[in-house]
Amino acid sequence: MEKNSAESALIESLAGRIVSLGFDVPAVFFLEANIPVSRLAGAGLIILEPILSLIFGTKIKAVAALVNNPGNIELLVERVGALSEQRGRKKI
Numbered sequence: 001m002e003k004n005s006a007e008s009a010l011i012e013s014l015a016g017r018i019v020s021l022g023f024d025v026p027a028v029f030f031l032e033a034n035i036p037v038s039r040l041a042g043a044g045l046i047i048l049e050p051i052l053s054l055i056f057g058t059k060i061k062a063v064a065a066l067v068n069n070p071g072n073i074e075l076l077v078e079r080v081g082a083l084s085e086q087r088g089r090k091k092i
Contacts, residue, residue: 007072010062015079024084031077035070042068 018027034041045052045064052060066072 006062007066010059010066011072011076011079014063015076015083018080019083019087024080028077028080031073031080035073038067038070038073
């Protein structure tokens with residue numbers, strides 16, 4: 001499953017942010033637990049986009065599109081695990 005460069009860059013950006021904040025273990029747990037409802041979460045982000053964009057900026061539409069595909073969640077989990085290992089943390 002090949003991803004376009006925008007999705008890959010967003011996955012890399014989100015994974016880097018998660019690991020830099022030290023939320024790698026809770027984020028992986030949360031993401032994997034919510035894979036079955038990822039489409040619903042994506043729809044919720046689209047509905048709340050006007051409000052969330054005021055708080056978090058303009059990437060909400062891109063994140064909603066990313067979350068809408070369970071395969072992207074798995075890629076994000078894999079990338080968080082890889083970055084966490086690179087930074088010397090225990091394997092997730």
